[in-house]
Amino acid sequence: MNLYGRTSLAEFLGDWVVYRNLIPADRDLPTLDDLRAEIGLGPKGIPRKSESNYARVIVRLLRAAQTQRGLASPLRRLLFVGDTRLLDATAFGNICIAGGWPGLAFIGSENGKPPAVEIIPHESGQSLYLANRWPALADFAAYAASHGFAVDEATMVIVDIDKTALGARGRNGQVIDAARVQAVEDTVAALLGSAYDAGAFRAAYDRLNQPEFHPFTADNQDYLAYVCLMLGSGLYRLESVVEAVRGGQLATFDAFIAGVDARRADLPPALAEIHAEIYANVQRGDPTPFKPFRRNEYQRTIACFGNLDDDAPLETRLNEEILVTQEVRAAALGWRRQGALLFGLSDKPDEAATPTPELAAQGYLPIHRALTHAVGE
Ligand SMILES: [Mg+2]
Incomplete structure (x- = not known):
């Protein structure tokens, strides 16, 4: 190479x-x-x-x-x-x-x-x-x-x-995925502030990103990011969501976000605001409803373009640069x-x-x- x-x-x-x-x-x-x-x-x-x-x-x-x-x-x-x-x-x-x-x-x-x-x-x-x-x-x-x-x-x-x-x-495709996951994490961390728990976020993201949960998340990263945000807020527990999906009580993302909407009064103001924005985008049929996440994805992605010097080792380059x-x-x-x-x-x-x-x-x-x-x- x-x-x-x-x-x-x-x-x-x-x-x-x-x-x-x-x-x-x-x-x-x-x-x-x-x-x-x-x-x-x-x-x-x-x-x-x-x-x-x-x-x-x-x-x-x-x-x-x-x-x-x-x-x-x-x-x-x-x-x-x-x-x-x-x-x-x-x-x-x-x-x-x-x-x-x-x-x-x-x-x-x-x-x-x-x-x-x-x-x-x-x-x-x-x-x-x-x-x-x-x-x-x-x-x-x-x-x-x-x-x-x-x-x-x-x-x-x-x-x-x-x-x-x-x-x-x-x-080299793993760099594209890593930039996206990092953007999910940036977005969730910024919105949760001091309530953010990096370990809990990773556990939820890695679990719900599995193919088993694709019918629930529609394999849509905006939906997954939103679910991780709501889990981080403490509104739901990861295990309860996993059990509800497996048991068929929670079949779709639409059902999940409608459930959050019914409890939106329990959310802190910043989360209630982003929930309202995403919920409105979902109602309009927007397939990428979580705009702050996608804007962070652009930033994380573009930061991986030409980011290494001309003399960086090839192995490093393949893992860190798009x-x-x-x-x-x-x-x-x-x-x-x-x-x-x-x-x-x-x-x-x-x-x-x-x-x-x-x-x-x-x-x-x-x-x-x-x-x-x-x-x-
Ligand atoms: Mg392709």
Whole structure:
């Protein structure tokens, strides 16, 4: 593994990037709200990555980007680079169907086992190339070229950002998770003040973050942070919540927050205030209702970009800095030179990926523009 200097995702993506709210960083592209009527979406709600409406929005953005770069030729084929078989492959398949395109997806996740590649062909032309090493991306590029995926101006390449282009899964992704957990802790600690107990927080977070509790938390980190906050306030005990979830008396997060709302008079004023804000956001269908947490996540995340000196040991760097995945960067730059249209997708909430106006005025950047080191083989 080697260090390849400092860069940002903008080197190969520019501002052709969307975070979870589906508002492109390039303000000349249409936003989700511009596309709602055309796609038949209601006035509220943001399609999630696994949904077909998400794919329809992305197809529309890709076509707008092709027009913006002055190319009248239609897009004909799709390459996709991601890190999760379930979510990325689903989004990839939906985008191929919505665009009427053949596609080939590389799904990378390093696991330390001997190098292995599995190719899953799909009769309607949406094939998967699964690899357990990021350097296999170079082989994927060769495979694509020899299997009908000539890369030219009619080719799009969608690059997943989270744990693919940044913080490669199995190599550097733990830094992204650690920044998020630290942000939950910062938020809960600040709101609880002297009542905060770090050991109790960790116990609650680690326990309720387990897959067993995903039906309860919807695997939503905002919900989990809120539950940890309410446990820290003393309103509920961890063991009672665990038992109620296991026993089926407490099935959903909605039931939990409604229960807190019924007892809101028991909360200290600062917690009653944040509860009211989160409860209102949940009622509006906001999937990231805990705004102070997500703003802290941005701060903790951006603090891990380019934070180590050029001569830091590689092992330290992989554990403490969020890095550009050199293999993804090299492949993307190669495809771009061949004329492909590159577009980045991130499932990170916008509040966790982009600065507030106040921070932007101080020079803070969205994560696709923040400089950090590139590392890879
Ligand atoms: Mg990802």
